Amino acid sequence: MLIRLSGIIGMTAVILVMVSPERWGLAVSLILGNVFFAGFLVMCPRCMFLGDNIVRLPEPAIGRGEIALTFDDGPDVRVTPLVLELLDRFKVKASFFCIGEKAAAHPEILAEIIKRGHSVENHTYHHRNLFALYSSSALKKEIVSTQKTFSKNGIKARFFRAPMGFRSPFLDGVLRDCRLEHVAWTRRGFDTVWKRADAVFLRLSRNLSAGDVLMLHDGGSALTPEGQPVVVAVLPGLLERCADLGLHGVSLPMAFREDA
Numbered sequence: 001m002l003i004r005l006s007g008i009i010g011m012t013a014v015i016l017v018m019v020s021p022e023r024w025g026l027a028v029s030l031i032l033g034n035v036f037f038a039g040f041l042v043m044c045p046r047c048m049f050l051g052d053n054i055v056r057l058p059e060p061a062i063g064r065g066e067i068a069l070t071f072d073d074g075p076d077v078r079v080t081p082l083v084l085e086l087l088d089r090f091k092v093k094a095s096f097f098c099i100g101e102k103a104a105a106h107p108e109i110l111a112e113i114i115k116r117g118h119s120v121e122n123h124t125y126h127h128r129n130l131f132a133l134y135s136s137s138a139l140k141k142e143i144v145s146t147q148k149t150f151s152k153n154g155i156k157a158r159f160f161r162a163p164m165g166f167r168s169p170f171l172d173g174v175l176r177d178c179r180l181e182h183v184a185w186t187r188r189g190f191d192t193v194w195k196r197a198d199a200v201f202l203r204l205s206r207n208l209s210a211g212d213v214l215m216l217h218d219g220g221s222a223l224t225p226e227g228q229p230v231v232v233a234v235l236p237g238l239l240e241r242c243a244d245l246g247l248h249g250v251s252l253p254m255a256f257r258e259d260a
Ligand SMILES: [Zn+2]
Pocket: 072, 073, 123, 127, 162, 163, 164
């Protein structure tokens, strides 16, 4: 719908110039406004204008007191095993949005994620910053290559997250073709940037409630001043807070299961 609206505005600007050349200023304003509006939507990870976008868990999961912890940009040889150990210690399940090329290099970590009851989800093959500017066919190639890598390891992802949450207007159609659902987040920890674990913890734990989807990173985590990955420093306190509030950490397929 957005692409159609954008096309209509663009055509209106062209027709305006053809019919009334002296109004070229208005036509240019329309085109520039169109470009800036589209750019705003692309860089708005939690908005719904670019297609279906999950930012919270569904009502049945909220009723069960569930919360989803998601970890992006792995698998990582050093950090992912530490995250898995912490999740086990607190008996929590989670979802890992893995990058295809990293998954291809470390199938043993993928297997470990699945073995411990978590889910592996699709986060593109290369995780390029300009992913949101790709054509439909290039988007599909990134996504399908990752699905193929997973399937070699007996894994079928159901969910997808765009790098940084930036979505192309074409992405929704591609995801439908690939039978994937886009997941953004309720809150993110900025744990690839912020080096203070207490600041990340405060951001993630503020108003924590059932249905929240939290985004952290097992790949590219920032390091605390002591040299510890921020995600590893934050998780024990965060998982304790979840337990105190009676919140159950589940993977996305568990939260969206239909038989509950
Ligand atoms: Zn990412």
